[in-house]
Amino acid sequence: MRKIFSLIVLLNILTFAQKDTVISALHTNNSAGVPTDTATLYRVRGVVTATNQLGNNATYGPGAIQDETAGITVYGNSFASGSSLAIGDTVLVTSRLAFYNGLTQLDMRKIAASSTVKKIASGKAPEPQVVTIYQIQNQQWAGYEEFESRLVRINNVTFSSTGTFASGTSGKTYSITDGTNSLDFRLTSNAGTSINNLTIPTGKCDVIGIISQYKTSTPWNSGYQLMPRMISDIVTDATPLVYNNLVVNNIKTDAFTVNFQTVRAGNTQIKYGLTSALELDSVVIAGDTTNHIATISGLQPNTLYYFKAVSTNAAGTSESAIQQVTTASGSTKTGAINVYFNMPIDTSVALAGNAAKGSVSFEDKLVARVNNAVYSIDMAVYSMNGLSNLTSALLNAKNRGVKLRLVYDSRDGSSTQANVQTLLNAGVLMSQRPASISGIMHNKFFVFDARDTVADNDWVWTGSWNPNSAEAGFKNNALEINDPTLASAYTKEFEEMWGSTTDTPNPSVAKFSYNKTNNTAHSFTIGGKSVRLYFSPSDGVTSQISSTIATAQTSIYFAVMSFTKNDLGQAIYYRYSAGVRDIKGVINNINDTGSEYTYLQNYGSVVADAGSTNSSVTLHDKYALIDCYTANSDPTVITGSHNWSAAAETNNDENTLIITDYKIANQYMQDFKKRYNDAGGTGTFVIPTDVKDGKSLVKEYDAHLYQNYPNPFNPVTTIRFETTHSQNVKIEVYNALGQKVATVFDRNVNPGIYAVDFNSASLGNVSSGIYYYRLTAGTYSDVKKMILMK
Numbered sequence: 001m002r003k004i005f006s007l008i009v010l011l012n013i014l015t016f017a018q019k020d021t022v023i024s025a026l027h028t029n030n031s032a033g034v035p036t037d038t039a040t041l042y043r044v045r046g047v048v049t050a051t052n053q054l055g056n057n058a059t060y061g062p063g064a065i066q067d068e069t070a071g072i073t074v075y076g077n078s079f080a081s082g083s084s085l086a087i088g089d090t091v092l093v094t095s096r097l098a099f100y101n102g103l104t105q106l107d108m109r110k111i112a113a114s115s116t117v118k119k120i121a122s123g124k125a126p127e128p129q130v131v132t133i134y135q136i137q138n139q140q141w142a143g144y145e146e147f148e149s150r151l152v153r154i155n156n157v158t159f160s161s162t163g164t165f166a167s168g169t170s171g172k173t174y175s176i177t178d179g180t181n182s183l184d185f186r187l188t189s190n191a192g193t194s195i196n197n198l199t200i201p202t203g204k205c206d207v208i209g210i211i212s213q214y215k216t217s218t219p220w221n222s223g224y225q226l227m228p229r230m231i232s233d234i235v236t237d238a239t240p241l242v243y244n245n246l247v248v249n250n251i252k253t254d255a256f257t258v259n260f261q262t263v264r265a266g267n268t269q270i271k272y273g274l275t276s277a278l279e280l281d282s283v284v285i286a287g288d289t290t291n292h293i294a295t296i297s298g299l300q301p302n303t304l305y306y307f308k309a310v311s312t313n314a315a316g317t318s319e320s321a322i323q324q325v326t327t328a329s330g331s332t333k334t335g336a337i338n339v340y341f342n343m344p345i346d347t348s349v350a351l352a353g354n355a356a357k358g359s360v361s362f363e364d365k366l367v368a369r370v371n372n373a374v375y376s377i378d379m380a381v382y383s384m385n386g387l388s389n390l391t392s393a394l395l396n397a398k399n400r401g402v403k404l405r406l407v408y409d410s411r412d413g414s415s416t417q418a419n420v421q422t423l424l425n426a427g428v429l430m431s432q433r434p435a436s437i438s439g440i441m442h443n444k445f446f447v448f449d450a451r452d453t454v455a456d457n458d459w460v461w462t463g464s465w466n467p468n469s470a471e472a473g474f475k476n477n478a479l480e481i482n483d484p485t486l487a488s489a490y491t492k493e494f495e496e497m498w499g500s501t502t503d504t505p506n507p508s509v510a511k512f513s514y515n516k517t518n519n520t521a522h523s524f525t526i527g528g529k530s531v532r533l534y535f536s537p538s539d540g541v542t543s544q545i546s547s548t549i550a551t552a553q554t555s556i557y558f559a560v561m562s563f564t565k566n567d568l569g570q571a572i573y574y575r576y577s578a579g580v581r582d583i584k585g586v587i588n589n590i591n592d593t594g595s596e597y598t599y600l601q602n603y604g605s606v607v608a609d610a611g612s613t614n615s616s617v618t619l620h621d622k623y624a625l626i627d628c629y630t631a632n633s634d635p636t637v638i639t640g641s642h643n644w645s646a647a648a649e650t651n652n653d654e655n656t657l658i659i660t661d662y663k664i665a666n667q668y669m670q671d672f673k674k675r676y677n678d679a680g681g682t683g684t685f686v687i688p689t690d691v692k693d694g695k696s697l698v699k700e701y702d703a704h705l706y707q708n709y710p711n712p713f714n715p716v717t718t719i720r721f722e723t724t725h726s727q728n729v730k731i732e733v734y735n736a737l738g739q740k741v742a743t744v745f746d747r748n749v750n751p752g753i754y755a756v757d758f759n760s761a762s763l764g765n766v767s768s769g770i771y772y773y774r775l776t777a778g779t780y781s782d783v784k785k786m787i788l789m790k
Contacts, residue, residue: 020043020044020045020092020436020437020438021042021043021044021438022044022067022068022069022070022437022438022439022513022514022650022651023044023046023065023066023067023069023070023071023072024069024070024144024146024646024650024651025069025438025651026042026044026070026072026097026104026106027070027072027104027144027145027146027148028143028144028593028594028646029104029141029142029143029144029145029220030142030593031142031219032142032218032219032220033102033141033142033145033218033219033220033221034099034218034220035097035099035104036593037097038096038097038098038099039096039097039098040096040097041094041095041096041097041114042094042095042096042097042106043092043093043094044065044067044072044092044093044106045067045090045091045092045093045120046065046066046067046071046072046090046091046093047065047066047067047088047089047090047091047123047125047126048063048064048065048085048086048087048088048089048090048091048125049063049064049065049066049071049087049125049126049151049210049229050063050064050079050087050151050210050227050229051063051079051083051085051086051087052079052080052081052083053188053227053228053229053230054073054188054210054212054227054229055188056171056188056189057075057080058080058081059077059080060075060076060077060079060080060108060109061074061075061076061077061078061079061080062074062075062076062079062105063076063078063079063085064149064151064210065091065093066126066149066150066151067514068514068537068538068650069514069537069649069650069651070146070148070149070150070650071148071149071150071151071210071211072104072105072106072149073103073104073105073106073149073210073212074093074095074105074106074108074117075098075105075106075107075108075109076093076095076106076108076109076115076117077108078091078117079117084119085117085119086122087125087229088122088123088124088125089119089121089122089123090119090120090121090122090123091117091118091119091120092116092117092118092120093106093108093116093117093118094114094115094116094117095107095108095115095116096108096114096115101213101214101215101216101220101223102213102214102215102220102223103148103149103212103213103214104145104148104149105149125151126151128151128152128153128208129147129150129151129152129153130152130153130154130155130243130244131147131152131153131154132154132178132181133154133157133176133177133178133180133181133182133183134180134181135147135567136152136154136183136211136224136226137181137183137222137224138570139224139566139567140565140566140567140569140594141219141220141221142219142221142594143564143566143593143594144564144565144566144594144646146566146567146646147211147224148211148212148213148224149210149211149212150210150211151208151209151210152208152209152210152211152226153206153207153208154176154178154183154206154207154226155206155241155263156178156204156205156206156263157176157177157178157204157205157206157207158176158177158179158201158203158204158205159174159175159176159185159200159201159202159205160174160175160176160177160182161174161175161200162200162202163199163200164198164199164200165187165195165198165199165200171186171187171188171189172186172187173185173186173187173225174186174187174200176207176226183224183225183226184223184224184225184226185207185209185225185226185228186212186214186225186226186227187227187228188227195228195230195231195234198231198234201234201236203236205234205235205236206234206235206241206263207226207228207233207234207235208228208229208232208233208234208235209226209227209228209229209233210226210227210229211224211225211226211227212224212225212226212227213225237315237316238264238313238314238315238316239264239266239313239315239316239317239318240262240263240264240265240266240290240311240312240313240317240318241262241263241264241318242260242261242262242309242310242311242318242319242320243260243261243262243263243320244320244321245260245261245543245547246258246259246260246309246320246323247259247260247523248323248325248522248523249523249530250295250525251325251326251327251328251523251524251525251530252327252328252525253299253301253302253327253328253329253330254297254298254299254300254301254327255295255296255297255298255299255327256295256296256299256305256325256327256523257293257294257295257296258270258292258293258294258295258296258307258309259291259292259293260292260309260320261290261291261292262290262292262311262318263290264290264313264315265288265289265290265313266288266289266311266312266313266317266318267284267285267286267287267288267311267312267313268283268284268285268287268289268292268293268294268309268311269282269283269284269285269294269309269310269311269312270282270283270294270296270307270308270309270310271307271308271310272296272305272306272307272308273305273306273307274303274304274305274306275306276306276322278306278307278308278322280305282310283295283296288313292309292311299327300327301327301328301329301330302326302327302328302329302330302331302455302484302485303326303327304324304325304326304488304521305324305325305326305327306322306323306324307322307323307324307325308320308321308322308323323522324519324520324521324522325521325522325523326485326488326489326521326524327485328485328524328525328526329455329483329484329485331455331456331484333456334455334456334458334482334483334484334526334527335482335483335526335527335528335529336480336481336482336527337479337480337481337482337526337527337529337531337659337661337664338357338479338480338481339356339357339477339478339479339664339667339668340357340360340362340365340463340477340478340479340480341356341357341358341359341360341475341476341477341478341671342358342359342360342361342362342465342474342475342476342477342478343358343359343475343476343671343674343675344358344359344674345358345359345670345671345673345674346670346671346673346674346677346718347670348673348709348718348720348755349666349669349670349673349685349687349718349755350666350667350670350687351662351663351666351687351688354663354666354667355670356666356667356668356670356671357667358670358671358674360478362465362467362476362478363387363389363390363467364389365478365480366390366446366461366467366478367389367390367393369446369448369459369461369480370390370393370394370397370446370448371393371396371397372448372457373397373402373448373449374402374449374452374457375402375403375449375451375452375454375457376402376403376404376405376447376448376449376450376451376452377394377397377402377403377404377405377446377447377448377449378405378407378446378447378450378451378490378491378494378498379394379404379405379406379407379445379446380407380441380443380444380445380446380493380494380497380653381406381407381408381409381420381443381444381466381467382409382440382441382442382443382444382466382641383409383417383444383466383467383468383471384417384419384420384466384467384468385417385418385419385420385467385468385469385470386418386419386468386469386470387419387467387468387469388419390419390467391419391422391423394423394428395422395423395426398426398427398428403451403503404423404428404429405428405429405431405494405498405503405505406420406423406428406429406430406431407430407431407432407433407441407443407494407497407498408420408430408431408432408433408441409432409433409440409441409442410432410433410434410435410437410440410441411432412435417468419467429503429504429505430505431497431498431499431505431507431510432507433497433512433513433653434512437512437513437514437515437651438513438651439513439647439650439651439652439653440647440651440652440653441497441512441652441653442641442642442648442652442653442654443462443641443653443654443655444462444463444464444465444466444467444641445460445461445462445490445494445641445655446460446461446462447459447460447461447487447490447491447494448460448461448487449487450484450487450488450490450491451491455484456482456484458482458483458484458486458487458488459480459481459482459487460479460480460481460483460486460487460490461478461479461480462478462479462481462490462640462641462655462657463476463477463478463479463639463640463641464476464477464478464561464620464621464622464623464639464640464641465477465478465620466620471618471620473616473617473618474611474617474618474619474620475559475609475611475617475618475619475620475621475675476620476621477621477623477639477668477671479639479657481526481531483524483526483527483531485521485524485526486524486526486531486533488521489520489521489522489524489533490533490655492519492520493516493520493535493655496510496511496516496517496519497510497511497512497516497653498510499511512653513537513651513652513653514537514538514650514651516535516537516538516653517538518538518539518540519538520533520535520539521533522534522539529659529660529661529664530634530659530660530661531657531658531659531660532544532657532658532659533655533656533657533658534655534656534658535653535654535655535656536642536648536649536650536652536653536654536655536656537649537650537651537652537653537654541642541648541649541654541656542565542567542568542644542649544656544658545568545571545624545638545642545644545656545658546567546568546571548624548626548636548638548658549568549571549572549575549624549626550571550574550575551626551627551633551634551636552575552580552626552627553580553627553630553633554580554582554627554629554630554633555580555582555583555584555625555626555627555628555629555630555686556572556575556580556582556583556584556585556604556624556625556626557583557584557585557624557625557628557669557672557676558584558585558586558623558624558625558644559585559586559609559619559621559623559624559671559672559675559676560585560586560587560588560619560621560622560623560624560643560644561587561588561589561611561618561619561620561621561622561643562587562588562589562592562595562643562644562645563585563587563589563592563595563596563597563600563643563644563645564592564593564594564595564596564644564645564646565596565644565645565646565649566594566596568596568644569596569599569600572600572603572604573603576603576604582604583600583603583604583605583606584604584605584606584672584676584681584683585600585604585605585606585607586606586607586608586609586619586672586675586676586679586681587606587607587608587609587612587619588608588609588611588612588618588619588620589612590608590612591612592645594646596644605681605683607676607679607680607681608679608680609675609678609679610678610679619675619679621639621671621675622639622640622641622642622643622644623637623638623639623640623668623672624637624638624639625637625638625665625668625669625672626638626665627665628662628665628666628668628669629665629666629669629685629686629687629688629752630688631662631688634660635660635661635662635664635665635666635688636658636659636660636665637657637658637659637660637661637664637665637668638656638657638658639656639657639659639668640654640655640656640657641654641655641656642654642655642656662688666687666688669685673685673718673755677716677718677757681757682716682757682758682759683757684745684754684755684756684757685718685754685755685756685757686752686753686754686755687720687752687753687754687755688752702723702724702725702727702777702778702779702780703721703722703723703724703727703729703775703777703778703780704721704722704780704782705719705720705721705773705775705782705784706719706720706721706722707784708720708758708773708784708786711786711787712786712787712788712789713760713786713787713788713789714760714788714789714790715759715760715761715788715790716757716758716759716760717757717758717760717786718755718756718757718758719731719744719745719755719756719757719758719773720753720754720755720756721753721754721756721775721777722752722753722754723749723751723752723754723777724751725751726748726749726750726751727748727749727777727778728746728747728748728749728777728778729745729746729747729748729749729754729775729776729777730743730745730746730775730776730777731743731744731745731746731756731773731774731775732744732773732774732776733758733771733772733773734771734772734773734774735766735769735771735772736769736770736771736772741763741766741771742758742762742763744756744758744773758773760788766788767788767790768787768788768789768790769787769788770785770786770787771785771786771787771788772784772785772786773786
């Protein structure tokens with residue numbers, strides 16, 4: 001009986017391993033830093049980044065492979081000395097997930113009979129990911145461990161030792177530092193065959209290698225080390241080395257500006273053209289610097305340009321990858337950005353004339369957009385069901401000649417949703433994400449009329465909302481944007497998943513998930529607003545979100561369904577450490593593995609949404625607001641389909657918009673305040689007044705007190721006040737007998753309008769009735785009445 005049971009278990013894990021798993025899925029750890037599913041047999045596809053350079057086991061290596069999502073160390077005879085594998089080969093590895101002193105690995109010795117390595121292609125090894133020592137040392141170890149076993153590059157480090165490198169049978173460890181943080185540099189005997197007796201660099205250099213880990217006791221939260229593979233992994237040349245995270249701004253109809261950085265100083269050059277050959281011209285600016293800026297002018301409106309950054313110094317030339325940008329549309333009829341929320345919002349923090357659109361029927365808005373389509377509708381949806389009006393509108397559009405194309409998630413025939421099946425039955429063609437790829441096609445975007453020759457009618461609908469009636473109680477946001485340049489980028493992403501530019505899909509070349517490439521423009525100017533667009537997993541969306549958080553000067557607000565990305569939690573912590581104290585957040589899935597919920601409560605007012613215990617009212621938003629009330633600090637909104645999770649970053653098909661505009665940020669703040677208050681959060685919110693069309697309501701006095709809202713209330717209401725200059729403001733609450741029951745606010749403030757939440761529950765078991773609140777500011781004092789109704 002025991003043998004039969006063992007055979008069944010083995011057959012089960014063998015069956016499970018027939019489906020390729022992305023490597024990032026193997027790096028989810030428990031609270032001690034141990035993988036959650038060791039002993040499971042997996043099959044992964046990856047490119048070899050090391051053969052036998054990581055250890056001295058003559059029979060089993062180990063080596064390393066990685067895909068677009070993560071890396072993994074592999075013990076297997078194909079990685080031993082004398083094997084036929086080479087760095088750059090693509091392989092299929094079937095092996096058991098194992099764990100050794102902090103390091104997650106595939107160990108082919110454990111189930112040798114079922115473990116295989118199959119070479120399926122030869123090619124070029126991936127470029128190392130540029131990281132810092134701090135990122136490595138502070139990666140999340142209880143949750144998703146993102147850098148372990150990856151091929152990385154650390155720039156501008158120095159070695160603590162001098163002399164020559166030496167390696168013994170058990171290897172030797174050195175220390176590298178960037179001046180602030182240090183990391184072990186582990187030289188094995190196998191790697192030492194090329195590095196042994198090399199003089200240790202005495203100045204700054206760059207180092208490349210595989211991130212390993214060695215710690216002998218729990219918790220496995222440290223012991224990270226960089227393991228070089230060959231002599232060329234120690235880079236001592238002094239070329240500029242361009243960072244690939246170029247920033248494009250000031251996009252006009254005839255010009256755009258590129259900002260980029262280099263590790264070392266060099267001149268500034270931008271090559272550009274209408275094709276990837278960059279055939280048009282180049283802009284060259286003399287003078288060596290590490291912070292580069294160049295403007296390309298004389299361009300055509302609404303035109304896609306390719307460009308790359310180049311920098312040269314006495315040691316040589318470095319360049320970036322080729323990127324894309326589309327100049328602004330010259331049309332005065334486009335540029336609208338409409339923002340909608342399907343739940344009530346709080347207009348107490350609205351700018352004058354800028355009330356957000358809350359309690360909106362998304363289906364009605366989307367149906368109206370469908371009814372206005374004249375040529376084409378492209379739909380990329382994770383879920384679409386139960387909305388009969390939307391289905392009817394799409395069928396009517398098809399019947400009047402509008403071209404419909406559908407990209408859909410990997411549900412099989414038995415689980416295809418009824419609305420989708422209705423469209424298929426009517427002849428709408430579909431490209432479906434293969435079930436063999438981990439993750440989901442999680443987009444929810446529609447592109448209207450981008451395939452005709454008329455620019456003014458191009459619209460994009462996107463946001464966090466799945467058009468599915470089963471999610472009627474979910475809290476969501478949606479946007480519709482009228483711009484041909486943005487619609488063109490969404491169309492390009494759509495057609496990568498469609499597999500062609502025609503009306504007919506081509507599944508043989510359609511790309512999803514990590515098979516996609518970073519091939520769309522990212523920066524736009526729409527209606528005078530700066531808009532950036534990124535797709536997952538090809539575009540490094542988490543780093544773009546992190547970089548945007550890093551710009552915060554006064555406030556960070558976020559409302560997200562899932563928050564498990566430690567690097568985004570760290571990005572918020574960095575801004576807290578830099579003095580940003582107005583940090584508020586709402587998270588729905590607080591119990592997700594690796595959730596940042598508890599961690600972030602140390603640095604801000606972060607609360608759990610009611611959806612964390614009641615799935616029918618899930619907070620499904622995925623947005624953040626940066627400096628939303630500080631007009632001179634570029635108020636910015638991050639929104640889209642992308643949860644702040646490893647799955648969204650590395651597996652799923654997602655889209656993310658980053659919009660810089662104080663009015664749009666203020667509209668999102670109206671939704672955020674309502675979500676935050678409903679989740680039990682209370683605090684102070686600032687309404688911006690120092691904008692070009694902001695108008696102060698204070699005419700004759702130093703300050704002004706507004707009527708609270710809502711009134712009557714239970715248990716939370718908002719008290720607004722305005723002050724014309726910096727001063728101390730105090731708000732006190734009194735009962736009907738004139739007895740003070742609370743001091744709601746007492747601090748020095750700058751000029752502006754403020755919204756202060758008052759939660760009567762903080763008073764204990766008080767009775768319903770009339771209460772009074774008094775504001776005192778300098779010589780100004782005012783009292784107003786409010787009613788608590790339980």
